[in-house]
Amino acid sequence: MNPLNLNRLEPAEGRSRHCPEPLSASIRREEMFKLTFAAGLLSAGIVMAQNPILTVYAPDYFTSEWGPGPSIEAKFEETCNCDLVFSAGELLPRLVLEGQNTKADVVIGLNTDITKKARELGIFSPHNQDNSRLNLPVEWEDEIFLPFDWSYVSFVFDTTKTNLPNNFEELASLPENIKIVIQDPRSSISGLALVLWIKQIYGDNAAAYWQKLAPKILTVTKGWSEAYGLFTDGEAAGVLSFTTSPAYHIAVEEDNTKQAAIFKEGHYPFFELAAKVKSSENDVLSSMFMKFILSDEFQDLIPMTNWSYPSAQAVEKWPSVFSDLPMPQSAVYLSENAASEITKQAIEEWRSALSQ
């Protein structure tokens, strides 16, 4: 055991460099040892077989040691009398490949911009939770997809290099040597969110705005992590990320210089969602898990592990690092139908404007 790891038992705010690790890390570590010594020769399913198993498909960042997965697993297993097994990887492509034979009971980590496709697959069943318990910047009426966290898409800047722009026009007219990195809307969900955000605000003038913004864009990356890596490495002064990203730097690195620019036009909210799989044989357990998502136990874990706002908690319950963050005035939200109608055009406008 690394003694430094002990400070994970402290309350969230007091944390220094070593940051939120799951309460269950030591348990999990032993478990992982056992598992991995088999080095893939055995599948996880064979090793633990007594309790009923709840299989949850989740993205890699979610299940990793540094994501919310492990602590959520431990918390849920305290009460469910079951074995929660995360299965990491691509979500939708995998569900499509598996079709009716999927092992998934619950899927967690979908985004609003792909829910239309996901809904059309017809493999999810209603979450049966009370949507009024949610505390989101928009009215949530979806019966299938349940948000478990959210954040606003935003540009995060290194304030030692530049002042924060207050709107899109100021962003485009930042000094010449101040550059930003964005993500490709064709390969990254946050990149897509930006394109939709700008399309919603500028409408027919979106292409013109992209042309204006083009000289500011140092480069476009495949995904969020590449872009953020370039930013923290000092290659660019700003990066397309989330309003909650600075919380990581404040809480873990005690670094207050990285701040999100809050735009007057309003921000595009980004929800992460969970859904129950229709073909699941564990309906009781998966319903229990959906209920668990809205509970304080789950919601408490979200901010400091997934670096986003919890979806069903009043602001007063958020860690102060989060409630102290500047909050955009309004949300520029697109329903999935509205989004899917303009997506193709918005991406094409982005592509042709930036290809010149």
Added chain:
Amino acid sequence: MAKRTFSIISNCILLFVVFGPLFVLIFHADQNFIFTAADKAALEFTLLQASLSSLLSVLLAWPLALALSRRQFKGRQLLIVALSVPFILPVIVAVLGLLSIFGHSGILNSLLQFFGFPILSVYGLSGVLLAHIFFNIPLATRAFLLALERRPTELERVADGLNLMSLTRFWILDWPIIRFVAPQIFSLIFVLCLTSFAVVLTLGGGPKATTLELAIYQSFRFELDFGRAAFLAFIQLCIAAFTCTLSILIFGLPTNFNSGFDRPLRKRYLSVWSFFWDFGVIILLGLFLTVPLISVLIKGIQNFYLIENTIWIPIINSIILALCSALISTILAMGFMNRWGEVVGTLSIAVSPIIIGAGLFLMVRNITNPFEITFWVTLTVNSVMGLPFSIRIMRPASNEIISNFRRLSHAHAMSPYAWFYWVYLPRLKGALTYSMGLVAALSMGDLGVIVLFGGADFETLPLVIYQLMSAYRTEQAMASAVILVSISIGIFLIFDRIGKTRNA
């Protein structure tokens, strides 16, 4: 006979792993064979950058290999080993290393700014080429160097004795090697650059630098249009097949050197001018290839204190995976020891892992759930991906053994097994271990299909680095990358050492 059977078996395995998934996927869903204007633009850019990248890598690697082959200096061996590193670094880490030198806020631009010059932007086609050259010069250099070292030293002595003019000398001594090795390496680098996507986008500075691979990824992940993804992958495969066939079968000629007596060349007659040229090349390209690495090392080592105990499991997983892939890949490669084999063997890297992964899934889903056998799937894919490298390393050596000893062993009426055990294997040992070392190192650094097939129960080191990057922990990721590189080099060196031990 046994050789032929083995060759057929390995070809079948390859075709099963590469073409099977592709065709299963094409015919799985709706067939959407539309080729849009954006696809056309992507295809054009892909071809442009891949041809230029591979041409430049080969052109630059030749003088470096020549210089390294005729100069002895302290640290030569170290430099040659360091040359393999860019290749095995996780993409994003290598890109950060490059950008710390050539980027907007890199050392180069800081210097330019200090002296009052305007900032140079690396982003664009130049950035893409820079990165691809950085990744691939080492590969080409090693291939040339191996060929140069195999050239009988007697030829040089005769050339020196005849006092040949440099042009004649080049034509007689060097050109046959270039003619043989360059097309092999060109085609390999071409295919590698063809499927490159994250690097191209990041250093290309925007959607102008889009490759087909991005469209494949987009169709697969976002549009869930597997038919289209497979269709685009098929186009990519055709391009790769065409290039390989053209370069290897038409331009590639085997060297016609006879065998020498393996005697070292004690004295070389080299001009003073060539001394400056050689060291100029070594220093310039050496700096280009090593400085970004040093920057990665420094960043990583600074952050070693962030590394957690849990990293041991992914390390062990990665090592097991790497060693197994190396073994399988090298054994399989022995079935591809002819020119056709080389063409076919290269196609395995022309299809994106994501397509292979998805297709394999569809193929075996009635037998087992592949998500429960992540290790085996990853192992299969990694082994096949290592094949083109193994083949290229071993084929020249294998050809040489066969042409030099075949008749002799026939004369001795050796049985095929005796030939294999007593003649073939011991002489192939150097190439064999180098191939295993390289494939192991490659497999160590490969993220590959594991992103699709996930890893709560099977995590590799590259996956952990990727997870760290997506959890804001760039610094810890850099530190882990240094561990990854050190282990890869370690494995590589161990194999190198085994290869150099004398036979009983």
